[in-house]
Amino acid sequence: xxxxxxxxxxxxxxxxxxxxxxxxxxxxxxxxxxxxxxxxxxxxxxxxxxxxxxxxxxxxxxxxxxxxxxxxxxxxxxxxxxxxxxxxxxxxxxxxxxxxxxxxxxxxxxxxxxxxxxxxxxxxxxxxxxxxxxxxxxxxxxxxxxxxxxxxxxxxxxxxxxxxxxxxxxxxxxxxxxxxxxxxxxxxxxxxxxxxxxxxxxxxxxxxxxxxxxxxxxxxxxxxxxxxxxxxxxxxxxxxxx
Amino acid sequence: xxxxxxxxxxxxxxxxxxxxxxxxxxxxxxxxxxxxxxxxxxxxxxxxxxxxxxxxxxxxxxxxxxxxxxxxxxxxxxxxxxxxxxxxxxxxxxxxxxxxxxxxxxxxxxxxxxxxxxxxxxxxxxxxxxxxxxxxxxxxxxxxxxxxxxxxxxxxxxxxxxxxxxxxxxxxxxxxxxxxxxxxxxxxxxxxxxxxxxxxxxxxxxxxxxxxxxxxxxxxxxxxxxxxxxxxxxxxxxxxxxxxxxxxxxxxxxxxxxxxxxxxxxxxxxxxxxxxxxxxxxxxxxxxxxxxxxxxxxxxxxxxxxxxxxxxxxxxxxxxxxxxxxxxxxxxxxxxxxxxxxxxxxxxxxxxxxxxxxxxxxxxxxxxxxxxxxxxxxxxxxxxxxxxxxxxxxxxxxxxxxxxxxxxxxxxxxxxxxxxxxxxxxxxxxxxxxxxxxxxxxxxxxxxxxxxxxxxxxxxxxxxxxxxxxxxxxxxxxxxxxxxxxxxxxxxxxxxxxxxxxxxxxxxxxxxxxxxxxxxxxxxxxxxxxxxxxxxxxxxxxxxxxxxxxxxxxxxxxxxxxxxxx
Numbered sequence: 122x123x124x125x126x127x128x129x130x131x132x133x134x135x136x137x138x139x140x141x142x143x144x145x146x147x148x149x150x151x152x153x154x155x156x157x158x159x160x161x162x163x164x165x166x167x168x169x170x171x172x173x174x175x176x177x178x179x180x181x182x183x184x185x186x187x188x189x190x191x192x193x194x195x196x197x198x199x200x201x202x203x204x205x206x207x208x209x210x211x212x213x214x215x216x217x218x219x220x221x222x223x224x225x226x227x228x229x230x231x232x233x234x235x236x237x238x239x240x241x242x243x244x245x246x247x248x249x250x251x252x253x254x255x256x257x258x259x260x261x262x263x264x265x266x267x268x269x270x271x272x273x274x275x276x277x278x279x280x281x282x283x284x285x286x287x288x289x290x291x292x293x294x295x296x297x298x299x300x301x302x303x304x305x306x307x308x309x310x311x312x313x314x315x316x317x318x319x320x321x322x323x324x325x326x327x328x329x330x331x332x333x334x335x336x337x338x339x340x341x342x343x344x345x346x347x348x349x350x351x352x353x354x355x356x357x358x359x360x361x362x363x
Numbered sequence: 364x365x366x367x368x369x370x371x372x373x374x375x376x377x378x379x380x381x382x383x384x385x386x387x388x389x390x391x392x393x394x395x396x397x398x399x400x401x402x403x404x405x406x407x408x409x410x411x412x413x414x415x416x417x418x419x420x421x422x423x424x425x426x427x428x429x430x431x432x433x434x435x436x437x438x439x440x441x442x443x444x445x446x447x448x449x450x451x452x453x454x455x456x457x458x459x460x461x462x463x464x465x466x467x468x469x470x471x472x473x474x475x476x477x478x479x480x481x482x483x484x485x486x487x488x489x490x491x492x493x494x495x496x497x498x499x500x501x502x503x504x505x506x507x508x509x510x511x512x513x514x515x516x517x518x519x520x521x522x523x524x525x526x527x528x529x530x531x532x533x534x535x536x537x538x539x540x541x542x543x544x545x546x547x548x549x550x551x552x553x554x555x556x557x558x559x560x561x562x563x564x565x566x567x568x569x570x571x572x573x574x575x576x577x578x579x580x581x582x583x584x585x586x587x588x589x590x591x592x593x594x595x596x597x598x599x600x601x602x603x604x605x606x607x608x609x610x611x612x613x614x615x616x617x618x619x620x621x622x623x624x625x626x627x628x629x630x631x632x633x634x635x636x637x638x639x640x641x642x643x644x645x646x647x648x649x650x651x652x653x654x655x656x657x658x659x660x661x662x663x664x665x666x667x668x669x670x671x672x673x674x675x676x677x678x679x680x681x682x683x684x685x686x687x688x689x690x691x692x693x694x695x696x697x698x699x700x701x702x703x704x705x706x707x708x709x710x711x712x713x714x715x716x717x718x719x720x721x722x723x724x725x726x727x728x729x730x731x732x733x734x735x736x737x738x739x740x741x742x743x744x745x746x747x748x749x750x751x752x753x754x755x756x757x758x759x760x761x762x763x764x765x766x767x768x769x770x771x772x773x774x775x776x777x778x779x780x781x782x783x784x785x786x787x788x789x790x791x792x793x794x795x796x797x798x799x800x801x802x803x804x805x806x807x808x809x810x811x812x813x814x815x816x817x818x819x820x821x822x823x824x825x826x827x828x829x830x831x832x833x834x835x836x837x838x839x840x841x842x843x844x845x846x847x848x849x850x851x852x853x854x855x856x857x858x859x860x861x862x863x864x865x866x867x868x869x870x871x872x873x874x875x876x877x878x879x880x881x882x883x884x885x886x887x888x889x890x891x892x893x894x895x896x897x898x899x900x901x902x903x904x905x906x907x908x909x910x911x912x913x914x915x916x917x918x919x920x921x922x923x924x925x926x927x928x929x
Contacts, residue, residue, distance in 0.1 A: 201399050216399040267405040268446030276464045277401065329463070332400040343391040 155362030163354035166190030172300035182300035189227035222257035255284040278328020406460035408496040418510035422455035435475035514584025528565030546638035548576040557630035570621035580640040582747040611702035632692035733780035763811040849894040
């Protein structure tokens with residue numbers, strides 16, 4: 122986490138310096154009006170945007186963007202520490218699960234960017250149609266044995282774990298860089314967060330793992346703290362208008 | 364400008380701090396405290412088998428703790444309740460479970476054998492066939508050699524063989540008819556027969572002969588035979604025959620030992636004679652045995668489940684005693700049986716006195732319960748045992764026949780038959796009569812009746828007590844029952860007073876036994892899949908009941924009004 126913070130601050134510093142230099146060169150002389158498009162590299166996926174300045178002063182812009190990043194988990198093994206495999210003849214702590222499924226990150230955003238200080242610093246507010254969701258099936262990795270009976274992973278049951286966020290979420294962020302750059306190409310950086318309330322958990326267990334369904338409440342309680350989904354975005358903007 | 368940039372950086376730093384707080388410090392790990400708990404049910408579908416000493420008519424505690432062997436094609440999925448492959452008789456029971464995930468269906472049943480070898484008892488192989496994972500509770504009958512059941516007897520004799528293993532004289536061993544066993548059996552060992560053991564070695568010297576004779580004249584003796592169905596019957600070439608049901612008329616269990624060896628084969632056959640009970644039913648002819656009938660002769664090696672069809676013998680009559688008997692050759696030692704082998708399984712159809720379709724829609728769950736009684740004979744009242752059967756079905760209007768499977772083979776009767784279902788929240792039931800005694804059946808067909816094409820249907824109106832009492836009130840004779848489409852009722856402001864919108868009929872008085880008021884109504888007066896409101900005035904108060912007419916108007920509907928009961 123510490124390295125992550127240092128990286129963010131360093132990146133911010135570089136961007137601020139870049140933008141400050143650009144501002145010194147041309148910002149005040151020429152308002153950044155027009156339309157731009159570009160690519161987004163964000164923690165919410167890869168995407169594109171289409172932006173248009175509002176008004177003549179170039180301090181406000183409307184941005185339509187979309188990003189998406191699917192990720193497939195294939196036999197990803199996790200260890201669930203402290204698990205109580207409640208067997209008469211064989212109890213142990215720790216239980217290895219194989220995760221299979223899909224994690225999808227993405228959204229379609231409509232946002233407004235305001236440059237309150239008339240420089241590259243911006244505040245972004247908007248709303249997003251969220252497509253982010255997690256759908257995973259966890260199955261035991263190892264066989265279990267009781268007495269003379271050994272049950273393979275496929276015979277023990279499954280845990281279905283699904284996580285969804287509301288379809289429509291507000292977004293607030295700040296950053297540097299203009300949606301419509303003054304030059305042909307510009308960079309911007311933004312950090313913000315979607316307000317997702319509490320993610321909705323779908324949790325279902327089958328077979329021998331059915332008693333684990335009592336853990337749903339615990340998971341829900343843990344997830345209640347995730348009311349916001351932070352996003353860091355790095356964008357490359359290409360000005361379309363002259 | 365620099366001042367502004369510093370402010371911007373400060374904003375950004377605060378934002379980063381807030382985001383990092385959200386994602387790192389105050390957040391819980393989503394899986395914090397999460398633990399997997401697994402059930403310990405590695406085995407499932409527990410079933411129990413009572414161990415029953417036939418002669419003692421109960422459990423013999425000397426059998427406690429004896430180890431049991433599970434064998435057969437599906438033995439590997441059978442465990443004890445502790446998921447071990449160790450099986451013992453415990454409190455008079457053998458309890459078994461199946462490995463979790465095991466499937467048993469009618470088309471793919473599980474089959475295994477419970478083998479019990481206990482000192483003083485005949486070795487018993489009890490075949491088990493599971494067509495579902497429902498627990499079963501069956502009884503395994505053991506034959507105590509020292510306390511033989513009624514209808515069985517034993518004797519001991521001897522014969523002499525010389526150094527070449529050949530009998531030196533003619534030996535006749537008789538098990539006479541007694542009050543306990545009304546049929547005789549005879550074994551004749553002629554001179555000049557060479558006896559060998561299973562390895563072909565000569566058996567010489569004084570040969571001890573032990574014979575157990577079982578007749579089919581008593582239930583206890585028949586219990587010694589075990590299950591009559593699901594036998595494996597082969598011809599002498601080892602090919603499995605279609606027949607799998609054996610109905611014995613009598614059988615002999617013969618052992619001969621000498622010089623520390625068990626006799627297995629003879630150079631020439633010895634002769635056996637078994638008398639047949641006078642009232643013994645011959646499934647082959649459908650009548651009692653008589654002179655000239657052919658009887659199947661089969662043998663079974665000890666400790667195996669396979670019967671070998673050896674030959675046929677003709678029923679003869681001893682004119683002096685007026686007893687029927689069969690004679691047959693015994694060319695090796697095992698259990699020898701005279702009886703009838705039959706294909707399984709026929710079908711026993713139970714007629715119902717009336718249609719069982721009261722207000723019933725397709726898919727309605729129906730439960731059938733009854734007892735299948737097994738008899739020793741077609742013509743006696745000697746009921747051996749009975750098995751309760753409960754089976755659930757869904758009503759199928761296009762084929763309203765319930766088929767109940769059970770273990771067949773012995774003559775069986777159906778008793779205490781009851782069909783029950785819940786229709787429109789009301790329980791209905793109908794008993795059905797016992798079927799005539801039938802042999803060699805393993806399914807019962809119950810024809811529920813079909814919906815006819817009558818232009819009218821019978822409305823069955825019952826007045827249920829509001830209090831929840833299970834008593835039902837009888838509406839006064841001629842009570843007027845009103846009905847209206849619920850949609851019409853809801854779309855009119857005061858339909859209760861708009862008499863032209865309501866139809867009505869006068870319900871006849873109920874019979875005291877069922878408390879139903881019935882009325883015949885034309886089907887054309889009602890629309891299918893439509894909700895109706897039925898209403899009755901009872902002691903100056905109105906009581907309504909909503910009933911949805913099914914997609915196809917049945918011949919009977921049930922409307923259960925709720926009224927106060929005094």
